[in-house]
Amino acid sequence: MKNIIPYGKQKIFISDFSEVNKALKSNFITNGEYVKKFEKSFSKYTKAKYSLTCSSGTAAIDLALKSIGLKKNDNIIIPSVNFIAAANMAKLLGANIFLADVDRLSGQMRPSDLLNCIKFNRLKKIKAFFVMYNGGCPNFVKEFYNIKKKFKTIIIEDACHALGSKYSIKKNFKIGNCKFSDLATFSFHPLKTITTGEGGMVTTNNKILNDKLKIYRNHGMIRGKTTKYNYNWAYKIVDAGHNYRLSDLNCALGYSQLKKINQIIQKRKYIANLYNEELKELKPIVDFPKVSKDLESAWHLYVININFKKLKINKKTLIQKLFRNRITTQVHYIPTFNQPLYKSFYQKNKFKNAKAYYENCLSLPIYYDLNSKTVKNIAKKLKNIIHQSKHI
Ligand SMILES: Cc1ncc(COP(=O)(O)O)c(C=O)c1O
Known part of the structure; x- marks a missing residue:
C-alpha cells in the first residue's frame, strides 16, 4: 500500500551493496570468510568471547536451548509478554513452561515477577529462565544475575530488541557480552537494529556452550580440521540437529550494517x-x-x-x-x-x-x-x- 507509514523498516546503506557484491564474487558463499568476519566483528562490538551466526532469532533461541541441554520436563521460566519464539522452542523440546508476570509500563519481567513465579509454582529446580528487554531498555541485568546464582540456574537473554543497548555496572557493558548471563540471542530480521534479511546470532563466554552451538547449527555434526597436508573428509553425527547456518551473503550484509x-x-x-x-x-x-x-x-x-x-x-x-x-x-x-x-x-x-x-x-x-x-x-x-x- 502506497504512502502508508510502517511501524518499522530496514535501512540499507549504499556501502552495504558493495559488501554483498564482494560476498557474491567469493569462492564460498556459505561457510566462507564473511561468516567469520561478521562473527568476529560482533564479538568485538559486544565483547563476548564467542559469537555464532545462525539463520534467524528463533534459530538462535533453539540453539541456545539445545546447547544447555533443555529436555522433556525441565522447568523453564519465560516472561508472559514476549515474542512467541522462546515459548515455542521450549515447547518443542518438551520443557515445562512457567510464565512470569511483567511490569505494566515496560512490559518487561522484573526480578520480583520472576521470584513470584518461582514461589507460586513452588519450583525447586529451574533449568533456565529467559529475560527479554522489551523495546530495548536493558533493565535489572545485575538483579537477574543474582537470582541466577541463588537458584543455580541459567539465564538466556532474548536480546532481539537490545543490540546496542548498554548498562552500567562499574563500567559500561553492551548487551550480548554475557558478563551477567550465560547466553544472549539476537535477530537480524529487517525491523531489528541491524538486518541481514533474515538472520540471528548467539553470544556466550562459555566454550562448552559454544562448541555445542556449532554442532547443533550444523545437523549435529562434528568434523575435524583440514590442514595443509591432511584433508579431513570424515564427519560424525552426534545428535539430531538442524541446518541453521547463515549464508555469506547475509553475513556480508550484517558485517556492513554493524559498522553503522x-x-x-x-x-x-x-x-x-x-x-x-x-x-x-x-x-x-x-x-x-x-x-x-x-x-x-x-x-x-x-x-x-x-x-x-x-x-x-x-x-x-x-x-x-x-x-x-x-x-x-x-x-x-x-x-x-x-x-x-x-x-x-x-x-x-x-x-x-x-x-x-x-x-x-x-x-x-x-x-x-x-x-x-x-x-x-x-x-x-x-x-x-x-x-x-x-x-x-
Ligand atoms: C524478542 C524476540 N525474540 C525472538 C524473535 C525471533 O527472531 P526471528 O524473527 O529472527 O526468528 C524476535 C523477532 O521478531 C523478537 O523480537
Missing part, C-alpha cells in the same frame, strides 16, 4: 526524544517509555501506554483510526497466555500487570528513515484523536 550501528541507534534515540517532546501534553493519559540514568536503550521500539479508561475509544479503535490516517502501529506483544496454543496458562486472577500492559501498550513507528516532519505529523494525528476521544 552507532549512527542507526543515534537516529532512533533522536526519534524517541522527539516523540517525548511532541506528545508530552498527553500526560497523564499517556505514559512514555522510561530509561534510567545508568542505562542506554537501542530504541528498537517506542511503546506508549494509554489509559483508555479516560477515553471513549479502546485500543482497537485507536489503531484503526491511526491506520485510516496512513499510520501503522503495532502491539508488542499479545501475551502468550492469550494465544490459542497456550490458553491453558490463562487464569482469571493472574498476570494482572501483563493484562494491563496489553490493554494499554501501543508501538509507534520508529525507524532510521523516519524524518522529523513525519514524526511530528504522527504525533499531531495521535493528539487529535486522543483529544477528540476524551470523556468530557
Whole structure:
C-alpha cells in the first residue's frame, strides 16, 4: 500500500551493496570468510568471547536451548509478554513452561515477577529462565544475575530488541557480552537494529556452550580440521540437529550494517526524544517509555501506554483510526497466555500487570528513515484523536 507509514523498516546503506557484491564474487558463499568476519566483528562490538551466526532469532533461541541441554520436563521460566519464539522452542523440546508476570509500563519481567513465579509454582529446580528487554531498555541485568546464582540456574537473554543497548555496572557493558548471563540471542530480521534479511546470532563466554552451538547449527555434526597436508573428509553425527547456518551473503550484509550501528541507534534515540517532546501534553493519559540514568536503550521500539479508561475509544479503535490516517502501529506483544496454543496458562486472577500492559501498550513507528516532519505529523494525528476521544 502506497504512502502508508510502517511501524518499522530496514535501512540499507549504499556501502552495504558493495559488501554483498564482494560476498557474491567469493569462492564460498556459505561457510566462507564473511561468516567469520561478521562473527568476529560482533564479538568485538559486544565483547563476548564467542559469537555464532545462525539463520534467524528463533534459530538462535533453539540453539541456545539445545546447547544447555533443555529436555522433556525441565522447568523453564519465560516472561508472559514476549515474542512467541522462546515459548515455542521450549515447547518443542518438551520443557515445562512457567510464565512470569511483567511490569505494566515496560512490559518487561522484573526480578520480583520472576521470584513470584518461582514461589507460586513452588519450583525447586529451574533449568533456565529467559529475560527479554522489551523495546530495548536493558533493565535489572545485575538483579537477574543474582537470582541466577541463588537458584543455580541459567539465564538466556532474548536480546532481539537490545543490540546496542548498554548498562552500567562499574563500567559500561553492551548487551550480548554475557558478563551477567550465560547466553544472549539476537535477530537480524529487517525491523531489528541491524538486518541481514533474515538472520540471528548467539553470544556466550562459555566454550562448552559454544562448541555445542556449532554442532547443533550444523545437523549435529562434528568434523575435524583440514590442514595443509591432511584433508579431513570424515564427519560424525552426534545428535539430531538442524541446518541453521547463515549464508555469506547475509553475513556480508550484517558485517556492513554493524559498522553503522552507532549512527542507526543515534537516529532512533533522536526519534524517541522527539516523540517525548511532541506528545508530552498527553500526560497523564499517556505514559512514555522510561530509561534510567545508568542505562542506554537501542530504541528498537517506542511503546506508549494509554489509559483508555479516560477515553471513549479502546485500543482497537485507536489503531484503526491511526491506520485510516496512513499510520501503522503495532502491539508488542499479545501475551502468550492469550494465544490459542497456550490458553491453558490463562487464569482469571493472574498476570494482572501483563493484562494491563496489553490493554494499554501501543508501538509507534520508529525507524532510521523516519524524518522529523513525519514524526511530528504522527504525533499531531495521535493528539487529535486522543483529544477528540476524551470523556468530557
Ligand atoms: C524478542 C524476540 N525474540 C525472538 C524473535 C525471533 O527472531 P526471528 O524473527 O529472527 O526468528 C524476535 C523477532 O521478531 C523478537 O523480537
